[in-house]
Amino acid sequence: MKLxxxxxxxxxREELFAPGHRMCAxxxxxxxxxxxxxxxxxxxxxxxxxxxxxxxxxxxxxxxxMHPYIHVAFENSAAVASGVEAAIKALxxxxxxxxxxxxxxxxxxxxxxxxxxxxxLSGMLERRHGVLYILYDNEAYMNTGIQRSGSTPKYAWTTxxxxxxxxxxxxxxxxxxxxxxxxxRVPYAATASVAYILDMVxxxxxxxxxxxxxxxxxxxxxxxxxxxxxxxxxxxEIARLAVETGYFPLYExxxxxxxxxxxxxxxxxxxxxxxxxxxxxxxxxxxxxxEQEIAEIEKELDAYWEYLGKLAQL
Amino acid sequence: xxxxxxxxxxxxxxxxEPGSTRRNKTAGWRTLKPVIHDDKCIRCQLCWLYCPxxxxxxxxxxxxxxxxxxxxxxxxVYDYCKGCGICANECPTKAIEMxxxxx
Amino acid sequence: xxxxxxxxxxxxLTGNYATAYAVKAADVDVIAVYPITPQTTIVEKLSExxxxxxxxxxxxxxxxxxxxxxAVVGASAAGARVFTATSSQGLELAHEILHIxxxxxxxxVMAVPARAISAPISIHNDYGDVMNARDTGWIIYIxxxxxEVYDTIIQAYRxxxxxxxxxxxxxxxxxxxxxxEPVELNDEEEVRRFLPRPVRPYTLNPKRPVTMGPLASPxxxxxxxxxxxxxxxxxxxxxxxxxALYGEKFGRSYGVLETYKMEDxxxxxxxxxxxxxxxxxxxxxxxxxxxxxxxxxxxxxxxxFPTMDLLKALExxxxxxxxxxxxxFGSPAEGPLYKDIATAMFIHGVDKPAVGVIHGIGQRTMYxxxxxxxxTMLRENPRKEVVFMGxxx
Ligand SMILES: Cc1ncc(C[n+]2csc(CCOP(=O)(O)OP(=O)(O)O)c2C)c(N)n1
Ligand code: SF4
Ligand SMILES: [Mg+2]
Numbered sequence: 001m002k003l004x005x006x007x008x009x010x011x012x013r014e015e016l017f018a019p020g021h022r023m024c025a026x027x028x029x030x031x032x033x034x035x036x037x038x039x040x041x042x043x044x045x046x047x048x049x050x051x052x053x054x055x056x057x058x059x060x061x062x063x064x065x066m067h068p069y070i071h072v073a074f075e076n077s078a079a080v081a082s083g084v085e086a087a088i089k090a091l092x093x094x095x096x097x098x099x100x101x102x103x104x105x106x107x108x109x110x111x112x113x114x115x116x117x118x119x120x121l122s123g124m125l126e127r128r129h130g131v132l133y134i135l136y137d138n139e140a141y142m143n144t145g146i147q148r149s150g151s152t153p154k155y156a157w158t159t160x161x162x163x164x165x166x167x168x169x170x171x172x173x174x175x176x177x178x179x180x181x182x183x184x185r186v187p188y189a190a191t192a193s194v195a196y197i198l199d200m201v202x203x204x205x206x207x208x209x210x211x212x213x214x215x216x217x218x219x220x221x222x223x224x225x226x227x228x229x230x231x232x233x234x235x236x237e238i239a240r241l242a243v244e245t246g247y248f249p250l251y252e253x254x255x256x257x258x259x260x261x262x263x264x265x266x267x268x269x270x271x272x273x274x275x276x277x278x279x280x281x282x283x284x285x286x287x288x289x290x291e292q293e294i295a296e297i298e299k300e301l302d303a304y305w306e307y308l309g310k311l312a313q314l
Numbered sequence: 315x316x317x318x319x320x321x322x323x324x325x326x327x328x329x330x331e332p333g334s335t336r337r338n339k340t341a342g343w344r345t346l347k348p349v350i351h352d353d354k355c356i357r358c359q360l361c362w363l364y365c366p367x368x369x370x371x372x373x374x375x376x377x378x379x380x381x382x383x384x385x386x387x388x389x390x391v392y393d394y395c396k397g398c399g400i401c402a403n404e405c406p407t408k409a410i411e412m413x414x415x416x417x
Numbered sequence: 418x419x420x421x422x423x424x425x426x427x428x429x430l431t432g433n434y435a436t437a438y439a440v441k442a443a444d445v446d447v448i449a450v451y452p453i454t455p456q457t458t459i460v461e462k463l464s465e466x467x468x469x470x471x472x473x474x475x476x477x478x479x480x481x482x483x484x485x486x487x488a489v490v491g492a493s494a495a496g497a498r499v500f501t502a503t504s505s506q507g508l509e510l511a512h513e514i515l516h517i518x519x520x521x522x523x524x525x526v527m528a529v530p531a532r533a534i535s536a537p538i539s540i541h542n543d544y545g546d547v548m549n550a551r552d553t554g555w556i557i558y559i560x561x562x563x564x565e566v567y568d569t570i571i572q573a574y575r576x577x578x579x580x581x582x583x584x585x586x587x588x589x590x591x592x593x594x595x596x597x598e599p600v601e602l603n604d605e606e607e608v609r610r611f612l613p614r615p616v617r618p619y620t621l622n623p624k625r626p627v628t629m630g631p632l633a634s635p636x637x638x639x640x641x642x643x644x645x646x647x648x649x650x651x652x653x654x655x656x657x658x659x660x661a662l663y664g665e666k667f668g669r670s671y672g673v674l675e676t677y678k679m680e681d682x683x684x685x686x687x688x689x690x691x692x693x694x695x696x697x698x699x700x701x702x703x704x705x706x707x708x709x710x711x712x713x714x715x716x717x718x719x720x721x722f723p724t725m726d727l728l729k730a731l732e733x734x735x736x737x738x739x740x741x742x743x744x745x746f747g748s749p750a751e752g753p754l755y756k757d758i759a760t761a762m763f764i765h766g767v768d769k770p771a772v773g774v775i776h777g778i779g780q781r782t783m784y785x786x787x788x789x790x791x792x793t794m795l796r797e798n799p800r801k802e803v804v805f806m807g808x809x810x
Binding site: 062 | 400
């Protein structure tokens with residue numbers, strides 16, 4: 001990533017995401033939206049998938065968006081963005097685009113990305129549209145009331161993976177969306193967290209500039225207050241612990257090279273990671289976990305880190 | 315209040331007024347209200363950084379706090395603050411206090 | 418008075434190639450491409466035009482028809498003139514976005530060489546696909562010759578961009594999409610003059626940021642649906658005017674419906690699409706030779722439904738049949754056009770014998786003899802009933 005912003009003092013001051021929207025108090029995705037909009041600057045079109053962000057920000061006749069913004073449906077934001085990008089290209093060529101170098105950015109949730117929108121995302125990546133696709137990951141279908149998605153972690157409670165007497169929480173592991181995206185050989189893909197804003201905005205800007213070459217992707221970790229069952233003041237703390245415990249590593253994939261970013265860059269050494277429990281214990285969705293289940297998750301996490309370590313050496 | 319008729323609305327449900335959720339003050343959502351104790355504020359900017367609503371304003375000026383002089387001051391725009399308390403939770407000097415809203 | 422332009426030429430074209438030539442003449446900016454029989458040769462031809470530098474458009478090789486329509490929704494919202502085409506399963510897959518495209522008031526033009534819907538899978542022609550999309554808020558034309566396809570695509574852009582609604586140009590899959598006819602092509606410069614790019618009310622442009630596709634509460638939703646209903650209804654006049662203007666300029670026009678020997682007809686078949694119309698006309702000729710005053714009405718503009726024109730066309734008949742090439746399962750009458758006409762007549766207090774005939778399903782051959790039998794049936798046993806014809810029962 002390029003360092004566009006070295007310290008907090010360098011960050012863009014102008015707010016391009018209006019308050020008054022209906023996102024929950026303490027919503028992690030709201031922090032992400034604020035910084036995405038500030039960082040991409042005004043000359044961008046936003047295509048948003050159906051989900052929490054969309055419904056809470058566009059209650060007719062009001063909108064929180066200050067960018068040209070389009071929402072079409074749940075599963076197709078990458079296709080819509082492909083169309084916008086192609087239109088700008090064609091209109092520019094014909095001398096009919098008057099807004100200069102306009103970027104195209106997708107904002108979609110995990111359901112809209114890992115699951116129902118995966119096909120249109122893959123199509124957009126394969127065709128190499130110059131679009132920045134931003135996934136805000138709250139690890140479930142929140143807008144419809146907390147149902148499990150391909151992104152929900154193993155054992156997590158959701159309303160469709162309840163903690164019952166026979167089955168407790170989700171049975172399957174979380175899907176490796178970054179693996180899927182990077183398999184498309186995009187110029188740039190990165191993970192980011194609302195707790196590490198400086199890292200996140202530099203990644204947003206880097207990814208945005210790389211759209212000159214082709215599609216770029218950001219996976220932003222965005223805790224959800226009601227969905228993860230924690231007090232609303234803990235959003236940033238939990239997001240930070242996700243990174244510090246190694247649960248959500250910060251890394252980037254820049255033209256085929258994987259690089260871990262601080263603090264995750266120290267976490268190949270397991271002793272540098274905080275115990276996973278510290279992350280899990282703050283959240284009601286994991287409250288039912290047994291020691292054995294936690295140990296199982298930790299084991300899987302260790303394997304994942306081993307895999308990341310190998311990728312980082314390539 | 316009578317709402318506009320069908321023919322008076324822009325076609326296709328387009329909203330031509332960017333940022334218009336500003337009309338919707340979300341102050342009423344609060345049960346706790348963040349109060350910044352300026353004497354403890356070290357201007358680290360973290361509350362401004364993490365506020366999900368962008369309701370922490372940076373005011374430029376010359377501010378004498380104890381024996382220190384600052385060129386900025388952080389203030390909460392209460393119109394939109396939903397009272398989540400992330401600012402108080404993140405503040406490294408505990409300069410932000412969450413106080414109950416008057417019922 | 419506009420001059421009828423002189424620099425026209427004639428090419429032997431399939432219906433699908435006629436579509437492609439019209440799209441090229443319209444100087445379309447963005448085209449979403451996805452194969453499905455019998456549509457495929459349209460996007461193949463357009464790809465060729467682009468590859469040869471004859472058409473300055475962005476092709477988006479989407480990974481599905483759902484994405485095809487989504488992509489042209491995005492492109493159209495950004496202000497581009499767009500095109501896509503599909504049939505059958507593709508139209509079904511894109512169905513969700515049909516509603517959204519019209520509700521967002523985007524002037525998309527889409528060609529639909531009509532094809533039967535699965536299951537069982539059939540690549541052959543009927544109108545199950547188009548009829549399942551008939552109430553999605555799109556303008557729907559059903560053309561009956563390659564020439565009409567060419568002319569209608571061009572008209573569709575003008576109409577769609579005037580009323581801010583998407584338009585579908587349907588025609589018989591295979592029977593028209595893949596058969597060659599001489600087609601008179603217009604001078605492309607003239608077509609472009611006929612299709613000036615109107616200033617769109619709203620587009621996605623950072624200089625004038627707007628929000629498209631918001632959430633509407635019960636206080637607001639209905640007004641937008643009402644707007645749409647009115648806009649589509651009002652399209653009737655625009656379509657008529659554009660067709661007349663096109664006629665003045667290019668020498669060909671069609672009206673909202675086409676009649677054949679209806680002036681003195683006592684018995685009529687009302688239908689849509691090239692094959693049904695052609696055979697019905699042949700049957701009407703035979704019926705007339707044998708002493709029955711037979712005529713045919715073909716719907717060209719199907720949505721908005723040209724109610725008054727149709728009622729007028731049928732004014733003098735004693736009985737008529739509606740030949741439908743699609744089935745609405747479980748409906749009070751299985752033929753979609755039959756049901757539309759029954760509704761129109763009920764509302765306007767017209768009561769006459771009318772038989773709903775279902776035929777040509779999955780491209781079951783509709784013989785001229787079958788059509789002739791319809792006239793006999795109308796004459797000998799005028800009634801109100803739905804008849805499945807050409808099926809082994
Ligand atoms: C085709 C379709 N299926 C289902 C839905 C219902 N739906 C709307 S939003 C949503 C959940 C969105 O989840 P995600 O993408 O994770 O975003 P979040 O709400 O969690 O931010 C669902 C299931 C829909 N709108 N469209
Ligand atoms: S449900 Fe979760 S993601 Fe949705 S607005 Fe609330 S906190 Fe944000
Ligand atoms: Mg989600």
